[in-house]
Amino acid sequence: IFDVSKPWLNRVIERREKAFLTAISDVSFEVEDKSVYALVGESGSGKSTVGKIIVGLLSPSEGNVEIDGVNLATEADRHEVERVRADVQMIFQDPYASLNPRWRVRDIVNEPMAARGGDTNGLAERLLEQVGLSAGDADKFPHEFSGGQRQRICIARALASRPRVIVCDEPTSALDVSVQAQVLNLMSDLREELGLTYVFISHDLTVVQHMADRIGVLYLGRLVEEAPRDTLFASPKHPYTQMLFDAAPRMDGFGREVDPPKGEIPDPINPPSGCAFHPRCPLAEQRCKQERPEMRQLGDTRVACHLAE
Ligand code: SF4
Ligand code: MG
DSSP states (O other), X not given: OOOTTSHHHHHHHHHHHHHHXXXXXXXXXXXXXXXXXXXXXXXXXXHHHHHHHHHTSSOOSSOOOEETTEETTTOOOHHHHXXXXXXXXXXXXXXXXXXXXXXXXXXHHHHHHHHTTOOOTTHHHHHHHHTTSOGGGGGSOGGGSOHHHHHHHHXXXXXXXXXXXXXXXXXTTTSOHHHHHHHHHHXXXXXXXXXXXXXXXXXXXXXXXXXXXXXXXEETTEEEEEEEHHHHHHOOOSHHHHHHHXXXXXXXXXXXXXXXXXXXXXXTTSOOSSSTTGGGOTTOOHHHHHOOOOOEEETXXXXXXXXXX
């Protein structure tokens, strides 16, 4: 992906790691080929950490990532691991921080293919046109572009090695609202055209509403609910998922904005006992403070809550 041996990028990653270092556990899910799997949660929920583990920027202390039947934790054949890794790329939240300001756009976009020793002749120009920029933009530098255009450059770079899976970490949340829909539409079109699979990370259920096939909801490093998109939107079963829906900006019947959710997010390194959501949960009972709820199957939803039914 982006070569993490380059010091400028290392700095970006280190800086983010300090802010978002999160213990994750019991996060287990499958992403179907050519589908969009959305991981949703507040900051500190561990969603970016999961994304970085999928692309190999972080290694889990336990557990594994399996792609096309290749278990990346145990596969001994290095070429096989490299082949599978090249199939998985990542787009980050902040298009400003993830583009080297001293490189021309051509070199930025070509880099993943150049790193594999592949043919980059005309590649950046083709990809820039594919993401709605022009071939002539290849000669420019990142500072000559707007936020939305820079994210398009990041998308072009992610496509350079012809990946099958792209982990998109809040790809539009640093952009102006007016530009967000354009970038999301581009990503949808590219997925159709190229048959891509997305793991789409977001704090905002409304952003993933039109894109996701399945949605997993993370709270303090654990998966608390997972369901097909329509099921989750029609009947969210976990009180935290319901709170996320209430947090989405919306109007009541009188055109007033509804109050945002209450309660602080606890420290993810020292999560509360029992159900980690109990200090914020309007339904919490005594046993919620002592017993951690197991993931249960309810219809086509999986949910970790004592009371969900
Ligand atoms: Fe709320 Fe208890 Fe369910 Fe946790 S287990 S979400 S505290 S009702
Ligand atoms: Mg994040």
